[in-house]
Amino acid sequence: MAVIHDMMPAFELFQPASLDDALGLLDRHGADAWVMAGGLDSFDWLKDRIRKPAVVVELGAIEGLRGVKASGDGIEIGAMTTLTEVVTNPLVREKFGVLFQGAEAAASPQIRNQGTIGGNLSQDARCWYYRAGWSCYRAGGNVCYADTPTAVNREHAIFGADRCVAVNPSDTAPAMIALDAKMVIRSSKGERIVDAQDYFVGPGTDITRLTTLQPGELLTAIRIPGTWAGAEFYTEKVADRKVWDFPLVNIASAMKVNGSTIERARIVVNAVAAQPMRLEAVEQFVAGKPRNEETANAAGELAVRGAVPLAHNAYKIPLMRNLVKRAIRGGDNGWASTS
Amino acid sequence: MSDMDMGHTAPETPRGGASRRDFIKGVIAAGAAVSTSAYLFRTSIAGQPATGAGERLISITVNGQVRRVDVLKQETLAMTLRYKLGLTGTKLGCDRAECGACTVLVDDVPHYACSMLTHTLRNRKVQTIEGLAAPDGTLHPVQQGVVSEQGFQCAFCMPGFVMATVGFLKTNPNPTRQELAHGVSGNLCRCQDYDKILTALMKGAELSRGA
């Protein structure tokens, strides 16, 4: 059968107006159903004709899934809230700057206007071998085309490669983990709440998906507790282009500093493994240490311990090391005249 | 400008003794009758479910007019605009939400028309490049800025850039050059004439504030 791209196959479209309707549809159609939020990841799969779902359940009409609202000393963000709404929300800007910056760094203005926070967190791996539609491990096959003697794997994993070396590409996931967010997951069987950290899974656990979401489940909201509100945040995304690009490595951290001493910190790095990596060993190491170059350097070295580079991504080791260093020490702007 | 009229004539008799000029069906100007031909999609597909979750005939507001269109479930707004409504000013550069040539405003917010299902736009307001100038032909300030500064080269990206700018200026009417660049950074120009584009769009912002 010849392969052809760029024309979406026909599907039945459902636009449920309530969450219950949506969950009912997912139950009814099972594996035939495809969930579409902002659609920006979905369209790639559909237009490439790699996935041909019989049914698409589009969530845009469910009003209850949108918006940012205060919840205690934290906030709750509906999963269908657009990245632009997250970025422009005063509560997010004021209290959770790390999320604001993460969301602002994602994709392009138009995509942020349409793409949802839930979608950004739950997007699929961007490995170009996987996305080509070949039967790699992640696609249910038994090859990793990205880790071969001739593979081009600059963007791939340095940690946790279990057959598949794809990475999580999300710009907002590290911020959510740094903020200790809770992910609210609904299915027709009820609700479960998982820590942001546990929302993401590695290939060892499940090689065909990046999150813990099971068929029939929907991420409905993200609850960010007030724990880290107003903490010292650091985010940085290093990419080839300053817009419409996925991170080579990105970092998000939250830190409580007392005078010159680091009380506690949460540090998360993405695009180095199939799941965003919370650096708990580093967090423990820096807690109670003075915030200085020496602590930062040691933290950087500790962060990259155990990294296994592929043919073209050894740079991720110093990059991750330096980003962790900066998260502790703070960035360095250098030239004042830089706009 | 003598050449600009070419192809702008209204739809006329197809084939059969007609001149070539008659034969070419022109752009259906905004506001003209809806084309009934389904250029890109079959109107009935064998195997397509007979009863769907919603009507295929939907109403969307395009450039201030309510349009009834027969839209397939998998049809994107860009395809509906270009192939059903004849609004070919919205360009397809990549069809993958990467170049911005198809940028239109949906409820005043810039979106990639290639990456929205038309069915999600029921009862929403779509504005395209064709709906920007006043009915008497007076250009929108951003368009005027482009003309004044000879912005853009091949201009295939131009409608998208202009729509992105119009949308961005609604949220930030007085941007710095850097802010405007960030605002239109979802649009790609392969002539790479970005500096002159920014000059032209800044001019457009200035004219918008004066308007």
Added chain:
Amino acid sequence: MANDYKYIGKNYTTPDLVAKVTGKAKYAEDYRAEGMLFVKLLLSPMPHARVRNVDASAALAMPGVKGILRASDFPAPPAPPTPPGGQAPPPPPLPPETALTDEPVYQGEPILAVAAVDETTAAEAIELIKVDYEPLPFAVDPLDSLRPGGANARAQGNVYTGAGPTLKVANVKWTDADFAEAREGRLPMGEAPDTFVLGDIEEGFKKADLILDETLYSQSTGHQPLETRTAMAYWQGGKLFLHGSTQSVAQTVPNIARMVGLKVDEVVLISEFTGGGFGSKIPGSHSMAIPALMSKKLNGVPVMMRITREEEHYIGRARAGIFGRAKVGFRKDGRIVAMDFFTIQDNGPYNPQGDHRSAGAMASLQFQPETFRWRGISVLTNTPPRTSQRSPGGMQMNALLDPIMAKAARKLGVDHVELLKVNAPAGKAPYGPIVPATKKQAYVTQANVREALEQGKALFGWEEKKATAGQKRGTKVRGIGVAVGPYTAGSIGFDGLAIVRPDGKVQVQTGIGNLGTESVIDCQRVYAEVLDTPWENFEVVWGNTAKGLPWTCVSAGSQTVHAMTRAAHAAATDLKTKMQEVAAKMRGGSPASYKVSNGKVGPLTFAEVAKKAIELGGKYDGHEGPEDINAFTKSALKVVAGQGLIGVAKDNYKRDGNTHSFVAGFAEVEVDTETGAWHIVDYTAVADVGTVLHPRNLNGQTFGGSMLGIGHAVSQRWVYDKQYGVCLARRFHHNKPPSIMEIPHTVKIAATDIPDPETPVGARGIGEPPVGAGCGAVAAALVNALGDEAFRRYPMTPDLLLTSIDSKSLQHDALTAHI
């Protein structure tokens, strides 16, 4: 240098702009016709294969499927014409490229096309087609093909040798000993069939105070015009009507005629707006023949073939990547006494590319080395076809050599601008190989490179920036660089055609493509200048060959401004002369006594003269024309004859030397040493392009061209998987053309504005030279910021720079293509 032109050199609004900004401008995909069918392509999944069998029965049985087109439906290409009394040219060494093929030589090459009532049906039909392929050996990396036992991209061999009548395809394998250097990270230099030598480089190197020997790799990169090469076609009255996307309107017609098997006057091409080309659509595209022939097969019904972005990657052309190694000998003052330049060109699977040869010629022009040797080998690969991309070879020359110049400047303690100045071409500077006929090198019409460098140095603030260059503040280090992009910038001998209409307007006919450079309009300002008449009196007709367009140069290679201002000048002069003659016939006296100015010929209006010309007929209304004009123009003349007073002439102006333009580019970069991320702080370019025709467009072209080159430095990629020979970087977010966020923070563009003495208006082209200048300047600035061990391949993405910074050595691989 100021000139006293009234229209030339002044800003104005081109008449196509309003249509563009209102969405009314129609590109090929914007045309509709009743009953229009849609075509989809079946692409080869393999980089090299033979189609053994195609079973399309299930597809053809689908309702709505109207037809299939195979390679066998194409007419055999006509044998090239034998010159009178001469010998028939030898057959090409490889079967020429066709729009469809049964022996695909790159992944993504179209095998067949299906027409259906809509695209959904066509796509579903394609999926039902079973193609049985026999995989054949393939090579996607030139070095792999040169290795002992390496695969050949084509059955006939792996390397092009010679040029013109001596062009051959040979089987060249280097030895293991040749490849020993590769282990040290240096480019192996085995047998190279192409070479030219100027002087004795061994003697030259003896005079050198500093010798550098560097390997660099410049990637292949797609042209990626934003408009893909979509085309729509139908037949009526035995003629083919084709809506296509092309850089050159007039010159595309014979090309289509040949592909489809028609006579030139049986083709009508409509291409009023083209969404960019950059060299990839010079004479249209092979793929234009697909809707044309499909329509013919289906009794002339309109057929639209929408080319998708991914398809554009495959069939849309790319720049030839070049592995380069240069050994350069410098005297203490920076003068280059010897240069030994070795290039391995990734030719792609089809036509021989001249990039590496141009790189050699441009190196000899740009640096005027006392002694010089260029060697090159052009290797066939099973990757998408290459063609000229803005500054073909010139850009690669800058990319490969300017980092060496930056390094030399620092090592010698010579200012980089001074180093370029001491080596700069000046006046009628020689370049390229010795021409057998004259036993001398060819030379340029005029080079004012030192002037451009001086002007740019001041504008950029080189001296002030020099103070902080190489300094680190915090984690960030800055550097400055300069480069000069040279390139050919003008051809001669084309035709101009214009009509003074009875309504008094002057209607200029042009076969220039409207691809965004606006030369299609800008060149016609010469008419206003020669007739001394306001621009508002002029209308330009372009983009539709049914309207009678003259023979025009290809809109490529920076030719147009030079070639077509000359043709315009010739036709405008013809108009002026004829108007004066007609006026004299009407009112007596000598023609010369009638001053043509402000829409009048002496006391007569243009309208009166035009009406009289129609009355007079003959040469005055175009029923007779000069003998020396091109046959294409003669046909055009037939279309417009009788419509008014006709000016038509061939450019017969003399020219001493070959026209070249130059751009001096200056860049300041800032690199974050902890992340490898970097950006361009300042960029300045000064164009030496003769007379400035339209300042705003010149600035746009200069900056746009610079950015195109800078794109090669900052982000643009082209990635192939070697095992399967298939493309990995299929999407913009993979191959990364620069966004508006990658532009320099401040930009200054200027021109020397020194008229070229060898052309009437003094104007030369600008398309190519800024590309190399932008790339070279930025690369040089990175070397300046980071030191000798900064990078060895393009683009210099954060990963490469960080690896070098972190390891303090060049760890990355410069000897593998397409990663």
Added chain:
Amino acid sequence: MGIDFLTRGITPWGQSVFTHISWDLLWVSFFAGVVFLAAHSVYMLLSAHSKRASADVDALEAKLKGLPEKIQRHSLPARLFHWIMAAAMLTLLFTSFLPIVGVKFAWVEWHWMAGLVLAASILYHIIHATFFMDFWSIWVGPKDIPELKSEIMRELGGDTSGPKAAKYPLGNRLYHMAIVVTGIGASATGLFMMKKVQTPFFTRDPYILADTTWSWMYVAHGAAGVALVGLTMAHIYFAIRPEKLWLTKSMLFGFITRRQYLEHHDPTRWRVPGSEPVGGRPSE
């Protein structure tokens, strides 16, 4: 409704290849095992017992002087091999099939490590059996037809003078045969597959074999693995069946008693050192 026994995938060249067997076959194997177990249990309730009548055993015991009280059936190395292999096999089965049935965990490292243990133990066993054991005692061949006949007769309740089991009963040997095929099939293909995962031993390289070769290798590995589910179930079942416990014990402690030996074996076909010949060859 047709069942797809093989799951298809697509190569970078758009060619269809098998990626593995359908995991539905896991359930087929599992249920086949269950059905066999159930059927066998029911049958065992109804069938006659096949061991030698105790009078005959008494006679034999009297006849064969010098038979030790405990007769070694499995040497210590053989038993070690068996249990190591059993542990490896169970690890392999659980690490491969638990994720398929929905218990998700990082199984690959455990799987290939267990696979290495299994492969090493198989290799050891081959060498050990070849040079230190009665190599042919475990194989099945045409010469076993009389034993098969008489076993069937006995199972049907008849008495027959046909041969009884040598050291390994026929069923045991048939099972060994099946394990040899599936076990070696799974471990040999598995060893190749280690080139496809990150291990300390190899650099990953899926290109050592062609796409289609790999596809058959995965099918073979999957088929062997799935078959091993049923076979393992059967094995465990027999091991815990009351009338077979004497054998299970022997795999733990190494010996059987003299009476067990005489009840179940044909002393002419399994000569125990120290026992005197009974005279005559076993009936052919």
